[in-house]
Amino acid sequence: MAGHAAITGLGMVGLTRDTPGPADNLACQAVLAAMADAGLDHADVDGLIVCRSGAASESDLGLALQRTLALRDLSLLQVLHGEGTSVVQAVQTAAMAVHHGAARQVAVVFADAPMQAGRPASKSFGRIKSSRGIGGLRYAAGLFGGASVHALAARRHMEVFGTREEHFGAVAIHTRRWAMMNPQAVLRDALTMEEYLAARWIAEPLRLYDCAMPVNGAIAVIVGDATRAATDAHEPVYILGFGQGHPGTPERRGFEPELHSGAAHARDIAFDMAGLAVRDVDLCQIYDAFSYMTLLTLEEYGFCRPGEGGAFIASGATGPGGSLPVNTGGGHLSGFYLQGMTPLAEGVIQARGQAGERQCARHDVVLVTNEGGRFDHHACVLLSPHRDAQARRNSP
Amino acid sequence: MNATEPLPSVDADAASQPFFDAAREGRLVVQRCTACQTLQLGNVICDHCFARQFEWIAASGRATVHSFVVMHLSYHRSFEAPYCGAIAELEEGPRLPVYLADQVRPRIGQKVTLRFAASEAGTAVPVAYQV
Numbered sequence: 001m002a003g004h005a006a007i008t009g010l011g012m013v014g015l016t017r018d019t020p021g022p023a024d025n026l027a028c029q030a031v032l033a034a035m036a037d038a039g040l041d042h043a044d045v046d047g048l049i050v051c052r053s054g055a056a057s058e059s060d061l062g063l064a065l066q067r068t069l070a071l072r073d074l075s076l077l078q079v080l081h082g083e084g085t086s087v088v089q090a091v092q093t094a095a096m097a098v099h100h101g102a103a104r105q106v107a108v109v110f111a112d113a114p115m116q117a118g119r120p121a122s123k124s125f126g127r128i129k130s131s132r133g134i135g136g137l138r139y140a141a142g143l144f145g146g147a148s149v150h151a152l153a154a155r156r157h158m159e160v161f162g163t164r165e166e167h168f169g170a171v172a173i174h175t176r177r178w179a180m181m182n183p184q185a186v187l188r189d190a191l192t193m194e195e196y197l198a199a200r201w202i203a204e205p206l207r208l209y210d211c212a213m214p215v216n217g218a219i220a221v222i223v224g225d226a227t228r229a230a231t232d233a234h235e236p237v238y239i240l241g242f243g244q245g246h247p248g249t250p251e252r253r254g255f256e257p258e259l260h261s262g263a264a265h266a267r268d269i270a271f272d273m274a275g276l277a278v279r280d281v282d283l284c285q286i287y288d289a290f291s292y293m294t295l296l297t298l299e300e301y302g303f304c305r306p307g308e309g310g311a312f313i314a315s316g317a318t319g320p321g322g323s324l325p326v327n328t329g330g331g332h333l334s335g336f337y338l339q340g341m342t343p344l345a346e347g348v349i350q351a352r353g354q355a356g357e358r359q360c361a362r363h364d365v366v367l368v369t370n371e372g373g374r375f376d377h378h379a380c381v382l383l384s385p386h387r388d389a390q391a392r393r394n395s396p
Numbered sequence: 397m398n399a400t401e402p403l404p405s406v407d408a409d410a411a412s413q414p415f416f417d418a419a420r421e422g423r424l425v426v427q428r429c430t431a432c433q434t435l436q437l438g439n440v441i442c443d444h445c446f447a448r449q450f451e452w453i454a455a456s457g458r459a460t461v462h463s464f465v466v467m468h469l470s471y472h473r474s475f476e477a478p479y480c481g482a483i484a485e486l487e488e489g490p491r492l493p494v495y496l497a498d499q500v501r502p503r504i505g506q507k508v509t510l511r512f513a514a515s516e517a518g519t520a521v522p523v524a525y526q527v
Binding site: 128132135140141145153155202204254258 | 403404405406407408409411412435436437438443444462463464465466467468469471474475478479480481482483485493494495504515517521
């Protein structure tokens with residue numbers, strides 16, 4: 001019977017620069033940890049969705065993970081490729097399967113091991129994706145790596161709205177304040193504006209602390225039917241709504257692809273599904289591989305007006321003690337970069353009330369976002385410890 | 397730019413073959429949809445009216461800087477950091493990524509002109525110069 005899809009287990013492995021790979025070994029450990037967290041045996045898991053880095057191949061991490069895990073008779077098995085949105089897309093897919101009774105307990109996993117001894121991170125993150133066609137001209141232009149294209153986008157926001165480097169610095173500084181309270185975060189020292197501005201350039205206007213912290217590791221969740229929850233250790237985290245937006249904005253005069261993601265499109269679908277409004281959100285976990293993403297995403301969801309993201313963040317509203325906590329684990333910038341799992345895992349931890357020193361008192365509605373390409377792909381999911389967050393909001 | 401080093405390789409695909417054919421002859425061209433006249437680049441389907449027939453017309457080579465980035469890592473021997481990669485908006489409307497050969501820090505809206513240089517694949521690619 002179809003039930004209410006919820007995240008019933010969470011497993012986190014590695015999350016440091018020195019964790020040894022390979023990725024499929026880390027993925028296996030994370031799925032086993034998530035199963036244990038959910039109180040599930042091997043026979044209970046009947047679905048697996050595998051997500052990997054764009055730099056990894058099927059032989060690095062793919063469908064063969066089923067055999068590595070010794071899972072038998074799966075009802076759902078796929079590799080899901082959505083660039084940075086892979087994880088939330090996979091959670092959506094798993095939730096839809098569980099809703100229809102096509103599977104009962106689906107493991108969703110992301111694993112990556114880009115850090116190798118003696119190899120700079122830029123070697124892993126500066127690779128060529130496709131050097132064909134007009135899009136391929138970016139490499140002849142020297143635009144390697146995600147930092148280059150997000151820097152181009154950030155520069156447009158500065159030009160059009162007057163956003164300044166200090167606004168990106170505010171993103172980094174307030175995200176770091178949360179990381180200081182997260183034992184799993186990589187960067188836990190306070191960051192001042194002077195230190196932020198003095199750090200080395202990566203791709204102007206992006207500096208070192210505007211870019212994600214790469215690590216090796218894996219995170220898995222179990223998406224299952226909450227009515228069959230098998231553990232008392234924690235409550236299920238209900239999936240109230242989800243959506244995607246893939247704008248396909250033309251690259252020519254009259255369009256501003258650097259200022260427009262798929263967030264608003266995804267938002268409308270997700271909030272309609274959940275029966276909630278943006279003002280109902282208690283905290284956000286925003287995909288923040290680059291600081292500009294946090295700023296633009298807050299604007300696009302409507303937490304502030306277009307062009308005002310910098311001022312909103314600089315006010316402290318998104319930091320500890322603020323009105324809208326954002327990236328309470330330190331995000332990608334100060335926590336660790338495991339693609340779409342970074343915001344999802346923190347969203348689950350906060351929804352469960354298990355975030356310790358950094359726990360937000362209000363955590364009924366948690367927004368989790370994923371971003372891919374250069375604002376080409378957006379996916380979001382709304383999580384809650386309550387099956388019906390809307391009813392709970394309406395009750396006195 | 398190191399004039400003797402070819403730029404990173406870029407190959408043509410179905411949508412851009414006429415662009416690279418013209419580039420090999422030193423000509424900059426853009427696509428015009430025969431149904432709605434929208435000028436674009438890199439499409440097999442018109443991104444305005446969804447028709448599927450184009451003619452290729454000459455572009456002037458004049459453009460403005462839509463956005464730019466100053467890169468501080470050298471990923472390829474053609475580029476010595478710091479160097480500038482930009483999105484150039486052609487006078488005709490379509491935008492292209494280009495290397496700014498003679499400038500590290502332009503202004504948005506600044507005029508540039510596009511000329512062709514060789515890539516490692518043997519194709520010609522557009523490069524931007526100050527006006």
